[in-house]
Amino acid sequence: MNYILSLLIIGFIHLVHSKIDKDLQTFFKKNKCDQKCTFESGNLTFGTIDLFPSSCETVCADLQLDQRSNLTENELTSVFKNMKHLIGRLKVLNTNYTSGKFLSGLESIECDGNGMLEWGENFKLLEIGLINLTSIICYRVDIWQNFNLTRLNMPNLKILFYPWSKYSLPVKESYIALTFLSTDFCITTNEMATTINVTDYISYKYCEPVLDDKLCKEPVKGCIEIFGDLEITDDTDLEIMKTIEIIYGSLIINGTDIKDFGFLESLKYVASLEKNMEAIIVENNPKLNNITFPRLKVPRPEKLFKIVLCFQKIRSTMKSSIRFTNNNEIISLDPSLCINLRKSMKLDDEYIKINDDNCSEFEETL
Incomplete structure (x- = not known):
């Protein structure tokens, strides 16, 4: 009986693994993977390195580097020197590598519906270092327990999303998580801007930016992005605010005579990393009677690879x-104002507070 049970368990495990392999093979087929450029071994080690299609620019693989890989960073640099596009999955787990620059030639990663980009428990890792990577088309990016990681160093990353409808898959929540990293870890404004179309779990600080005519610490004519909190008071020149698209900090509107937020006609994104501080604070404005935002309103659909994307508009370390x-x-007296704001920004009830009350508490009075 025990023998039969063991066979059944082994058969079940084999079936599960076969199913996963079959799904990935189907994904490879949809992407027209060249068999000569497909790495079927998965884990890259000294024993499998000769099987890796190192001459291919596009490689299809469930690629994993871990404690068994026993390959140096220089050896990996040589193996990956021609690879620009990875189709499948990538995991780098429990290694002694200090940088991922051995993958610096990589320009794009496209995952299947179960795939992800994961870097975890690499205790000597100082940076990810994918300096030429421009797109991650994966539903999940998980960078965790790399306790010495201080930078992503992914300066060219522009696209981070997963096109569920492209593969006729049930929609899941796409996200990037950066957890249990060095206390000195920081994220650049460019890297933060890339997370605009996914849910992010990031509770670290911003790196000090290089300022230019477009990225400013103080709003001046022509500024498009503001680094740090932006406070608008009764003395603020509202005309200057019309060009601002992104605030890497909090938006504070305090003590003005404004009636609405029409002067923020270009503002698309507010991303605060300050602990215990909301992304948007509006207080002491006695004439304000319209609280929706022109561009923070209904997410503007954007098309990429014929897939419609809707971007999140604000992020904060606080739930509210x-x-x-x-x-x-x-x-406070007109519940429709709060409810319309919540609906227009597609936020859960607890994200908005009006004099310490949620929208639902106003909704009950309708």
């Missing part, structure tokens, strides 16, 4: 991302 306090009393 938007706070209104002591403004025109109509904001």
Whole structure:
């Protein structure tokens, strides 16, 4: 009986693994993977290195580097020197590598529906170092327990999303998570901007940026991005605000005579990393009677590879991302204002506070 049970268990395990392999093979087939450029061994080690299609620019693989890989960073650099596009999955786990620059030639990664990009428990890793990577088309990017990691160093990354409808798959939540890294870890403004179309789990600081005519610490004519908190008061020149698209910090509107947010006509994204601080704080504005934002409103669909994307608009380390306090009393008396704001930004109820109340508490009065 035990023998039969063992056979059944082994058969079940084999079936599960076969199913996973079959799914990945189907994905490879859809992407027209060249058999000569497919690495079927998965784990790259000294014993499998000769099987890797090192002459191919596009490689299809469930590629994993781990404690068994016993290959130096120089050896990996040589193996991967021609690879520009990876179709499948990539995991780098429990290694002694200090940098991922052995993959610096990589320009794109496209995962299957079960695939992800994962770097975990690489305790000597200082940077990811994928300096030429421009797109990650994976539903999940997980970078965790790399305790000495201080930088991503992925300066050219522009695209991070997963096109579920392209592969007729059930939609899951796409996200990037950066957890349990060095206390000195920081993320650049360019890297943060790339996460705009996915849910992110990032609670670290910004790297000090290189300022130019477009990225400014103080709003001046022509600025498109603001680094740091942007406070708008009664003395602020609202005309200058019309060109600002992104705030890497919090938006604070305090003590003004504004009636609406029309002067923020270009603002698309507010990303605060400050602990215990909302992304948007609006207080002491007695004439304010319209609380929706022109471009932070309904996410503007954008097309990429014929897939429609909807971008998230604000992010904060706090669950309550938007706070209104002591403004025109109509904001508290008219529940539709809060409800319309919540719906227009597709936020959960607890994301918006008006005098410490959620939208649902106003909705009950309708």
